[in-house]
Amino acid sequence: MSKKTPVTAYPEFLKDLLEAKSPTGHEFAAQAVVDAYVEKSADKYHRDTLGNRIAELKGKGGPTLMFAGHIDEIGLIISHVDDKGFLYFEFLGGHDHVIPSGRRVHILTRNGPVLGITGKRAVHLLSPEDRKRVPERHDMWIDIGVTNRTEALTIVRIGDPAVYADGPEILRGSIGVARAFDDKAGAYVCMEAFRRLAKEKDLAARVVSVATTQEEIGTRGAQVAAQSINPQVSITVDVGHATDHPDADNRKFGKFTLSGGPIISRGPNINPLVFDQMIAAAESIDIPYQVAAESRPTGTDARAIQMANGGVACGLVSIPLRYMHTPGEIVDLTVVEQSVQLLVAFALQVKKNQSYAW
């Protein structure tokens, strides 16, 4: 596919990842998708005790290059069932409290997904003061259409997780909308790049691509994967904020457009030689890109990976996204494809004796 051609349909692998319901710590469905698409391309493939999926290409004696994209997504976890059978929840990952009510959710039970509705008091019944207030978590509940606690507990168990029911659709042209582009898009980029690299003859680097777990609650899967893989260099692919909507002040958040190409980060979390190599890779394949300044450890797997073992040379590629951590996350599928091509180009540039010490 040409770099210039807009991508106006979901690649099957990405669609399957987006449809997999994989709240943090319960990544079973997304793991199964990665297993199905990636295992056969790998020289070695394994699973670890945090649920990471780790695919390896042996390479030709070069340094170990680790890709990391997380397959967990934000969700809810059932924490209490009241006498009438209404379910209360805690958050898995970061939620804006104005979002959860009035949604369809799927509760992942031992007998499969169960539909629920997130309820709260209707606007007509709110006092003028309450209308101005953001609801607290315990002001909301999940209604599964039962009449009492005993009945509810025949269907759900305490600790069952849930996700919003919204699946992937095309909004227009190459613009896709789904819940959990964060970070199924990034996991897809890492694993699709890996699948393409498996067909390359001149790959010096040992490439280890990881579908990481539990990123949304503190980059926990990446932390243990980086310790066990012990890479010299690593690229994390996550989503970043597109700031081209009406309520983003570019003075505060910088200027990043949805369709302007992958965002390449620069700052203390990023090895300067990796940054330079990433820019060279983007220019070698003639894709657009945007550069983000990150003043601190990033809120991504790169933060954990950089500090593993004796230190890892990290890079970060972010896919611009609007409305992060809502059921209506939006990305440009063309930028997702450009990001795959960027990782492939980067990996092929890693030389046998390459060092990232500086």
Ligand SMILES: [Zn+2]
């Ligand atoms: Zn996130």
